[in-house]
Amino acid sequence: MPPTVHKEIVLPVGRERAWALLTEPAELREWLADEVELEPEPGAPLRMAWADGEVREGLVEEVEEERRLRFRWGDDATGVPSRVEWTIDDAPGGTRVTVVERPLVPLELRGVAIPWTPWSARLTGLARAAALVAA
């Protein structure tokens, strides 16, 4: 069993709007990163940056309009490169967005700094999201 992060959420919007939220830089800047360069085209480079200085660069790998976007990304300095897949499905009350992320490389035994913001902030986010994420 590979280490996998799997999350789902149902958004009260149609597929077209969900696709826009996931692929238009202006929308992505509202929820994913402070700076976003992304084009939903296979092979297109992507770049995301956050106010705390974190920068992630990568590549769009697969695009299925209003259905699926797959990309790889990695932190420029210390992060573990990984592959992310977003899938859009019809669901009661709207559209289900599924996120799957897996590391692309074996994690090192020692000395890997895994970039994350402070746990306190994370846990707040977790508690907030718990009410929203479909079982």
Place this chain on the structure above:
Amino acid sequence: MEEARRDTGADVDAVFAALADPTRRAVIGRLAQEPLSASALAGELPVSRQAVAKHLAALDRAGLVAARREGRETRYRLTPEPMGEAMAWMAGVGARWDERLARLAARARQG
């Protein structure tokens, strides 16, 4: 006396595969208390010495145990770092998506 060491990376898939087996979890639990030989482990667990050796080999591939030769005996000790790293990756990445998806939901509700 020589110590088996791994200075490269352990495959994180191997860590999870290793942890998926109940016998290997029992071996890990026992080695967490003290280093033991395969024979000693087989004496305490309801499996053969050969089966213990196979499980120890899988744990070694995952970087979760290290073998140390002492005279005629090889003893295994727990090296739990890879387990921590894999779990840490999942916890960290998972928590970030929880935050992002909460913001995404808020954005979606704005219309």
